[in-house]
Amino acid sequence: xxxxxxxxxxxVVLLLSGCSSxxxxxxxxxxxxKPEMQLISDPVSSGLDDHIYFSKEGSSGGRGFAGGGxxxx
Amino acid sequence: xxxxxxxxxxxxxxxxxxxxxGSFEAMASPCEIFMEVEDQNLAARLLDIASVxxxxxxxxxxxxxxxxIVHQINNSKGRPVKVDDEVAHLLDFAQQCWMLSxxxxxxxxxxxxxxxxxxxxxxxxxxQDVDQVLSHVGWHKLTWSRPYLTLPDGMEIDFxxxxxxYAVDRSLLLLxxxxxxxxxxxxxxxxxxxGQRKGGKPWSIGIENPGQLNTPMGVLKVNQGxxxxxxxxxxxxxxxxxxxxxxxxPKTGWPVEGALRSVTVAGSTCTEAxxxxxxxxxxGEEGEAFLKNxxxxxxxxx
Amino acid sequence: xxxxKHKKIKHALTAATCTLLGVDATDSIxxxxxxxxxxxxxxxxxxxxxxxxxxxxxxxxxxxxxxxLNIKLVFDVLTGASANGxxxxxxxxxxxxxxxxxxxxxxxxxxxxxxxxKDTRIALSSQWEQPINRDYKxxxxxxxxxxxxxxxxxxxxxxxxDFNKSNTTLSAxxxxxxxxxSPEGDIPIAFSSMAIDSGQDDFRTEFNxxxxxxxxxxxxxxxxxxxxxxxxxxxxxQLSYSFSDVNGYLTDPFKIVSVVxxxxxxxxxxxxxxxxxxxKQSLFxxxxxxxxxxxxxFSYRYFWDDWGITSHTxxxxxxxxxxxKSYLEPHIRYYDQSEADFYxxxxxxxxxxxxHASADYRLGDLNGITVGVKYxxxxxxxxxxxxxxxxxxxSNDNTEGALPGILNDVDLYPDVEAIIFQLSYNF
Numbered sequence: 001x002x003x004x005x006x007x008x009x010x011x012v013v014l015l016l017s018g019c020s021s022x023x024x025x026x027x028x029x030x031x032x033x034k035p036e037m038q039l040i041s042d043p044v045s046s047g048l049d050d051h052i053y054f055s056k057e058g059s060s061g062g063r064g065f066a067g068g069g070x071x072x073x
Numbered sequence: 074x075x076x077x078x079x080x081x082x083x084x085x086x087x088x089x090x091x092x093x094x095g096s097f098e099a100m101a102s103p104c105e106i107f108m109e110v111e112d113q114n115l116a117a118r119l120l121d122i123a124s125v126x127x128x129x130x131x132x133x134x135x136x137x138x139x140x141x142i143v144h145q146i147n148n149s150k151g152r153p154v155k156v157d158d159e160v161a162h163l164l165d166f167a168q169q170c171w172m173l174s175x176x177x178x179x180x181x182x183x184x185x186x187x188x189x190x191x192x193x194x195x196x197x198x199x200x201q202d203v204d205q206v207l208s209h210v211g212w213h214k215l216t217w218s219r220p221y222l223t224l225p226d227g228m229e230i231d232f233x234x235x236x237x238x239y240a241v242d243r244s245l246l247l248l249x250x251x252x253x254x255x256x257x258x259x260x261x262x263x264x265x266x267x268g269q270r271k272g273g274k275p276w277s278i279g280i281e282n283p284g285q286l287n288t289p290m291g292v293l294k295v296n297q298g299x300x301x302x303x304x305x306x307x308x309x310x311x312x313x314x315x316x317x318x319x320x321x322x323p324k325t326g327w328p329v330e331g332a333l334r335s336v337t338v339a340g341s342t343c344t345e346a347x348x349x350x351x352x353x354x355x356x357g358e359e360g361e362a363f364l365k366n367x368x369x370x371x372x373x374x375x
Numbered sequence: 376x377x378x379x380k381h382k383k384i385k386h387a388l389t390a391a392t393c394t395l396l397g398v399d400a401t402d403s404i405x406x407x408x409x410x411x412x413x414x415x416x417x418x419x420x421x422x423x424x425x426x427x428x429x430x431x432x433x434x435x436x437x438x439x440x441x442x443x444l445n446i447k448l449v450f451d452v453l454t455g456a457s458a459n460g461x462x463x464x465x466x467x468x469x470x471x472x473x474x475x476x477x478x479x480x481x482x483x484x485x486x487x488x489x490x491x492x493k494d495t496r497i498a499l500s501s502q503w504e505q506p507i508n509r510d511y512k513x514x515x516x517x518x519x520x521x522x523x524x525x526x527x528x529x530x531x532x533x534x535x536x537d538f539n540k541s542n543t544t545l546s547a548x549x550x551x552x553x554x555x556x557s558p559e560g561d562i563p564i565a566f567s568s569m570a571i572d573s574g575q576d577d578f579r580t581e582f583n584x585x586x587x588x589x590x591x592x593x594x595x596x597x598x599x600x601x602x603x604x605x606x607x608x609x610x611x612x613q614l615s616y617s618f619s620d621v622n623g624y625l626t627d628p629f630k631i632v633s634v635v636x637x638x639x640x641x642x643x644x645x646x647x648x649x650x651x652x653x654x655k656q657s658l659f660x661x662x663x664x665x666x667x668x669x670x671x672x673f674s675y676r677y678f679w680d681d682w683g684i685t686s687h688t689x690x691x692x693x694x695x696x697x698x699x700k701s702y703l704e705p706h707i708r709y710y711d712q713s714e715a716d717f718y719x720x721x722x723x724x725x726x727x728x729x730x731h732a733s734a735d736y737r738l739g740d741l742n743g744i745t746v747g748v749k750y751x752x753x754x755x756x757x758x759x760x761x762x763x764x765x766x767x768x769x770s771n772d773n774t775e776g777a778l779p780g781i782l783n784d785v786d787l788y789p790d791v792e793a794i795i796f797q798l799s800y801n802f
Contacts, residue, residue, distance in 0.1 A: 023542025026213030027176040028608045030169075031665050036694055036702075039603070039613050039661060041672075044413045044431050044799060045749075045763065047449070051429075052419060052795065056769065058712050058738050059686040061617045062659035062676040065550040065597040069498060069518055071525030153439025162395050169391040173384045214509070220409075221439025225509075242396050345392040349385065367385040 084124050086117055091271070092255075095120030099127040100135075100237050102261025106248075107276055109255040109268070119251055123244040127260060130240040134163075134232040136183070146222055147229045153221040161219050163232060163239070170348055171212045177355040178348070181224075182323035183231035184209050189328075191308035191319040207326035238301050238347035241265045257295060265299040265343045301347035303354050304335035304374070320354045331358035335374040338364065411435045415799040422792045425455040425492060441512070442505040451496035451522075456488035460630040460647060460734035462721045463487065463785040464640055471569055473629050474560035475582045478572055486789050489629060496522040510537045518552075527554040529595070542605040550597040557590035558628045565648030566728060569631055585646065593623030612662040619655040632734040633721045638780030642724050647733040649717065655680040670694040683716035684738065701752040706765065708745040714738060720775050720787055736771050736788070743769040747795065756802075763797040 024032070031037060040046050040063070054060045055072035084097045093116035095106040106123050108116050136143050146154050156164065170178045188198040188206050209227040216223040224230065232239075241258050245265045248256050255268035257276045266276060275294040293300075308319035310328075320332040336353045340346035349367060353360040364371045412434050419427040433447040459470060461481075469480045472491050481487040498520035506512045511534065518529045533548035556562070563585050570581035601615035626649040634643040661674035676688040690708045697703055715738040717731035747765025754760060771788035778787070 022607070023539055023605050024608050025176060026211070026540060027172045027174075029605075030172045031609050032605060032611055034665070036670050037611065037663055037665055039611065039663065042761075042799070044415045044433050044447075045797065047447070048415065048417045048429060048431065048797065051449075051451075052767075053710070053743075056737060056767075056791070057686070057710060057741070057743060058682075058684045058715065059655075059657070059676075059678040059680075059688070059710075061597065061599075061619055061655065062657040062678065062688070063615070063661070063674075065531060065548065065599060065617070065619075069520040069527035069529060069552065069554065070496065071494075071522055071554075071556060151440075153442075155439065166391055166395045169387070173387055173391075216440050216506075218437055218439065218441060221437060223440035239395070246396065341389070342392050342396060344395065345385075345388055348388055348392075352384075366383055368383075369385065 082124070082128060084120055086113075086120055088113075091274075093120075095123070097124045097127070099124065100131045100240065100260065102237065104261065105257075105259040105278075106244075107255075107257035107259070107266075107278075108248075108252070109270055110252055115252065119248050119256070122247050122251065123258065126244045126247055127240045130236060130243065133159075134236045136229070136231050136233065143230065143232065146224055149224055151223065151226040153216075153223040155220050156222055157220075160222075163235065164217055164222060165219070166344075167230075167232075167235065168212065168217060170352075174352050174355065176212070176324055177322070178234070178352060179210065179212050179323035180230045180232060180234065181212055181215065181228055182210050182321060183233065184227075184229050185321050185323070185326055188326075189310075189319075189321060191310055191317075193307070194310060195312045197310060197312050197317070203326040210323050210326065234351055235344065235347070237261060238263050238343040241299070241343040263299075263301045263343050263347060264293075264295060266295050266297050268297070270296075299340050299343040299346045300337060301340070301343050301350050302335060302337040303347060303350035304333060322355070329355055329357045332356075333360045333373045333375055336360065336364070337372045339370040409436055411437070411801070413799070413801045415797055418794075418796045420794050420796075421455070423456070424488065424791065425453060425457060427454075428452045440506065443503070445500075445502045445504075447498075447500045447502075449496075449498040449520075451494075451498070453492060453494045453496070455492055456490040457492045457629075458736055458789075459487050459489040460632055460736075461487040461644055462633040462635060462639070462641065462734075462782060462787060465781045465784070466640070468641065469571060470631070470644065471571055471582065472560075473558055473563075475570075475579075475586075476560070484785050486786065494522050494524075496520060496525075511535070512537075524558045525554065525556050527552060529553070531597075533599075535601075544601075544603040546599075546601040546603070548597075548599040548601075550595070550599075552595040552597070553592065554595070554623075555590055555592050556624060556628065561586040561589050562591055562624070562628050563587065563646035565626060566645050566732075569644040569646065591624035593621055593625060595622075596620045609665040610662065612660070615659045617655075617657050617659070619653075621653045621655070623651060625649045625651060625653055627733070627735055630733060630735050632719060632732050634724050635721050635779060635782065636724045639778065639782035640780065645722070645732070647735065648731050649733055650682065650731055653680055653682055668696040678712075682738070684712055684714070686710065686712035701750070704749040704751070706745070706747045706749065708743075710743040710745075712741055714740040714774055720773075721782070723779070736791075739788070740772040740774045741769055742772075743767060745795075759799075759801040761797075761799045763795070763799070765795040767791075767793040767795060769793075 035041055084095060086093060086095045092107055092109045097104050104127055106120050108119050110116050132138060133141050134143055138144060142156060142160055167180045184206050188202045214225055237260050241260050241263050242265055245258050245267055249267055255270040257266035259278055275296045278293045278295060310317040317328040318332045320329045322329050332354050336350040338346040338350040349369060353364050356363040361373055415431045417429040429449060429451045431449045435443055435445045437443055463484050463486050465483050467480055467482050468487055469478050471478050479490055500518040502516035504514040514533045516531045520527045529550055529552035531548060531550035533546060535544050535546035537544050564587045567585040570585055572578040597619045599615055599617045601613060603613045605611050626647055630647045631644040632647050633641045634645060636642050657676055657678040659676045663672045672692040674690045679685040688710045692704055692706045694702050694704045717733060718738045719732045720734055722732060745765055745767045749761055749763040751759060751761035769791040773788055
């Protein structure tokens, strides 16, 4: 359990402690600006997947709104 | 207007030894077209095509006009402006240059001229004035999402650093569609040549400021390829014995220290050669080292 | 500030110049293609169960200055059968259809499936996004969906703020939803016994006695807080926390729970009953990294709710660039959930009735694994075509302990297997 917590909080700690050194200059964003580097790079597929897993599993949401709008669950 | 156009837009064609030489004025520079073609009619047509293209680009991208897209963008007061494909391509190119140069090449830096006057005088601008203008500089502060450009109020763009070289390359492309003969274009020292001359002779071009090139006095020999020059040794401020060159750092708003006075770069296109020359100036004291690393032929005036 | 170690930029510059000069740039008017379309058709097929075909069209209009309008239309055509929750038996079993009109039978030892599953869903959504100023951005959206017996409305808004040269973004979003369910044959009364038509005269009266209101509703409030951080030139990550509060009718009106005797044979079927509120929370972490030409995308979600479900979801994609124009993207997803407190695969005759009970396998102890691959190719004029094929396997675990009688000889927890195929075209 302790290990799990550590793993869970590692990214948080990294984010908070490293804020000043993390990041890039504005002109260094050419790679980050690519469509495939967007956090949701294929919104249509993500939407379809969310719908499938919403109707097949007990969990939903996380990335965005838990949503629903479907009588399937 | 028609009169003005006739006066401004004069072309002159004369026969030289084995080629035709056309000349006209555009972009505040003398422009020359060297054409190794037999037919005078063809030469006249080529001159017409090249000059029309140069004037088209000048009128479309000049920041001194009030009837073009650049004026529209610079007076958009923060509203999005929809641009055509050509402007979009130039904006894409400007963005890539900005990224490749890590922010040093910036088409929004022109507003710094409001506080900097490189007239050979001694007056430096006040720091707070520079800082005030600098808040309107920075490509990352505008929004470029093809085909819309949104420029925050107070910012300006200026294609001056690209326009002449772009016009040379564009004009040459258009001429190549018309002839296979050897052609050289020289717009105010920015040069591009295509096609082998008969007998393999190089073109000889008179150069205004030969001090910057390791060539015989005032004459440059060119076979094929492009040459572009950046820098102007005459534009500076001399303050307390210190020389401030006219190359401004868009991140600080102050002149780049130790910049070369003039750089000439050879390349396959005038646009690319011109960009490398400009970037070399922006590198300050490291300009020459920068050029050596790019595997290009170049000449510098320290 | 000098270019680091005078990096060689000539090749990149040559490429950029070629693009600039390679086009026929005269005073051409920008094409009026301001609307960009993403379209897709998804085919989802479970072995022996549900088939679904879902066409989607999504249109986005760019108004400049990062102002975007998106409109999305999804059709969802479902056919097939779905487990009704009852246990299999050594005898055939007959169940009354949810409408009360007719019955369906499952053979001995088979998982009882309600084959009346047939629906068409239409979902329409619209989203507007715009910056407020240099640092703040906002967005609003509305969604509407309707199917034969279900409608849903929702509205959402979000606000984000950039810090640290836009390398850090904090965002907050709120969504409110209102759903109405009105099943044919009305909503069953929770824990009432399913009336079975065995020729009795008063079946209709018996059936009506199990029916309550014609419709019921639920309200959902969703909150999402996100932190996006650019790590370096090639890495970006996101952490979000979501909170969801649902109140109202959360029961599935088509699901039942078997009451079995000492031998494991059904003596009664009760309509299931779930709590009328649910509070869900999740933590989601995603990281994307661009290698020289490939992209890896990893995400992890931890989910928990007050029904006792906790789950872990791990998702990994690797976008492998094949050339200038195409890529292959293998994908693996693993999902593991613990059961809801009121999940009972069956109830024992004679035991007192719990407060809530559901035998819906989706609330049980289950895990799911998805493996798939996507192939995408860029066409001319910024069009893209992609194909996706995935296999999904869901397995439930027995948490009931000792099973009575015949239930030891039947498959109480059958796997669900599905194939997902998707064709997408962006233009």
